[in-house]
Amino acid sequence: MKRISLITVILLGHLCLFAQNQEIADPDKRIEWWGDIDGFINQQAKVTLDLADEALKANPPNRKEPKVRKMALLMIDNVLHEEKAAFRPAVQTFLKKRIIDAVSEIRSAKVKKGAIIWKLYNHAFVVKTPSVTIGFDIQRGLPNVEGFTLSKELIQPLIDVIDVLFISHIHNDHADELVAELFLAQNKPVVTPPDLWPDSPIYPKIIHPQRNADLIQEIRLPSKGLILKTVTCPGHQGDKILNNVYLVFSPEGMIFSHTGDQSNLDDFKWIDQIGDHYVVDVVMTNSWSVYPGLRFANGFRPKLIIPGHENEMGHTIDHREPFWLNYQRLGDSVSFPWVQMAWGEKFHYFQDRLRK
Numbered sequence: 001m002k003r004i005s006l007i008t009v010i011l012l013g014h015l016c017l018f019a020q021n022q023e024i025a026d027p028d029k030r031i032e033w034w035g036d037i038d039g040f041i042n043q044q045a046k047v048t049l050d051l052a053d054e055a056l057k058a059n060p061p062n063r064k065e066p067k068v069r070k071m072a073l074l075m076i077d078n079v080l081h082e083e084k085a086a087f088r089p090a091v092q093t094f095l096k097k098r099i100i101d102a103v104s105e106i107r108s109a110k111v112k113k114g115a116i117i118w119k120l121y122n123h124a125f126v127v128k129t130p131s132v133t134i135g136f137d138i139q140r141g142l143p144n145v146e147g148f149t150l151s152k153e154l155i156q157p158l159i160d161v162i163d164v165l166f167i168s169h170i171h172n173d174h175a176d177e178l179v180a181e182l183f184l185a186q187n188k189p190v191v192t193p194p195d196l197w198p199d200s201p202i203y204p205k206i207i208h209p210q211r212n213a214d215l216i217q218e219i220r221l222p223s224k225g226l227i228l229k230t231v232t233c234p235g236h237q238g239d240k241i242l243n244n245v246y247l248v249f250s251p252e253g254m255i256f257s258h259t260g261d262q263s264n265l266d267d268f269k270w271i272d273q274i275g276d277h278y279v280v281d282v283v284m285t286n287s288w289s290v291y292p293g294l295r296f297a298n299g300f301r302p303k304l305i306i307p308g309h310e311n312e313m314g315h316t317i318d319h320r321e322p323f324w325l326n327y328q329r330l331g332d333s334v335s336f337p338w339v340q341m342a343w344g345e346k347f348h349y350f351q352d353r354l355r356k
Contacts, residue, residue, distance in 0.1 A: 026279060038084075045079045046090035049328075052076050053094065053330030059345045060354040061339045073097065073323040076342060077311070079221060081320055092147040093122060097343030102126075103158045105346060106133070114350035115254060119280065119341040121150075122173050125258060125284045126162060129250045132224060135162040136246070136258040136284065138178035142314050148219040152178065152259040159183055159323040163221045164228060167192040168235075168260020169243040169280060175316055180206070187222050191230070211244065213278070226251060231278070236264035247278055255301065257283040261309070268295065275285040282349055285319045286310050290329045305338035 033040035045173050055072035059065070085091050102118050111130050118126040121141055128132045138158070138302045140150040159182045167190065177197055180190045184205050191349055192210040209217050211234035219228045233245035243260045250256065257280050272295075274280065280302040287307040297305060308328065310321045323340060330338045337346050 001279045014344075015197045016200065023039065026036075041082070041084075042088045042090050045082075045085070046093075046268050047089050048075050048079050048130060049090060049094040052079075053098070054343055055251075056345065057271075061341050061345050062335055063339060067342065070128060070327075073340065073342060077322040078302075079311065080311045081317055081322065083317070086142055086145050086148045089147065091313075095141070095148065095343060096150065096154070098342075101155070101156060102344040102346070105253065107157060107161050113249065114348060115252075115282075116346050116348050117256075117284075117306065118346045119284075119308060119343065121343055123168075123258075123260070123286060125306075125308065126158075127248075127250075127256050127282075128250050129254065131251045132221065134161060134163045134248055134250075134256065135165045137161075137174040137260065138162075138165060138179050139172065139174060140179065144170060144188055144227070145313075147314060152182075155179060156182060159186070159188075162188070163223050163226075164189045164219060165197065166244070166246050166248065166258060166301065168192055168245070169237055169241055170196050170259065171241075171261065174260060175313055177202070184242055189219050189221065189279075191219065191232075191244075193244050195242050206251075210243075211242070214273065216249075232272070233267075235260065235262040235267055237261040238263060254349075255279060257285075257302070259283065259289055261286050262289050262296075268299065271299040274299050275332070282306060282353060283313070287326055287329065294330075294333065294336060297333075301352075302336070305336055306341060307338065310340075311343075 025176040027043050032073050052072040052075045055068050062078055069318045080084060089136055094271040099308045102120060106118055106126055106128060109128060111128050115127050115129045123149050124138045125136045140155055143149040164205040175196055181202055183190050184202055189207055191207045191209060197203050207219060209232040211229060211232050213233040216231055219230055221228055227251040234345055235243040235245040237243045239311060243262055245262050246257060248256050280300050283300050284306045286309040307326050310323055312320060341347060
């Protein structure tokens with residue numbers, strides 16, 4: 001009898017807590033999540049990402065990272081390496097808030113010297129110098145996950161202030177046809193490999209430069225009245241997918257490279273010699289392309305490496321590249337300084353020095 005009474009008390013307690021939580025609409029005030037696994041995981045992600053966001057803002061990208069910043073990046077890895085992460089409202093909010101803040105910064109930033117580099121989602125970067133703003137692989141997220149896709153209203157203000165868009169290759173985590181259309185609508189150049197959107201009405205308006213690591217070509221920027229010098233290296237993802245590896249020369253004399261998903265050993269015949277012909281300031285490389293012995297870095301010999309493509313939510317868990325793996329891949333090499341960046345963060349690069 002006493003056992004039955006005890007069970008009854010426990011059940012009544014659970015029912016009372018459940019009823020209490022039903023009355024609490026604000027998940028931040030809930031003190032019990034029994035029976036709501038998805039709600040629990042989402043709230044845990046929110047608490048984790050909010051704390052990580054706070055830590056990253058207090059400890060922005062730097063050559064020498066404090067332990068609290070490394071811990072914040074690892075916390076983000078842990079949240080994003082969950083199968084349903086892209087569908088979690090907390091993760092979607094985290095992405096959108098960080099991109100909204102970055103777009104606001106890009107629009108308002110005045111660059112007097114060097115370049116400010118923003119990392120957006122996946123392998124998208126924006127480079128702003130005193131004279132020009134350059135976009136690489138800008139896209140809006142996961143097209144098949146509504147809450148993880150940035151709206152046209154959010155992305156348009158970004159496009160309004162970028163002068164040219166470079167797209168590395170055909171995959172939709174790098175190439176977004178709507179984004180390209182919005183650039184072209186403003187008479188801003190879009191540069192891609194020749195196999196991207198061949199049946200689209202916008203194809204004839206796109207620039208398809210020669211893929212030649214020894215050839216410096218020119219792109220006119222009508223919005224600025226400038227001519228931008230570029231090199232389009234003949235890269236590949238795997239054996240067959242064309243992947244343009246760009247070198248873009250700013251009017252100030254800096255060279256910025258973006259590698260897309262470069263991953264082909266045969267291409268080392270030109271990668272190994274890039275540094276012999278060009279003084280590359282910053283290379284924004286896909287994080288798995290470093291190769292054993294830093295062969296990619298030894299070929300490009302950049303002043304700064306910024307790895308990218310971490311936590312691409314369209315990838316499977318094993319290829320959803322984490323921040324923590326960059327520490328193993330890039331190490332503590334003095335020869336090739338590198339900076340780790342999360343979604344929406346920026347780093348101010350100077351030709352004559354790297355911030356300590």
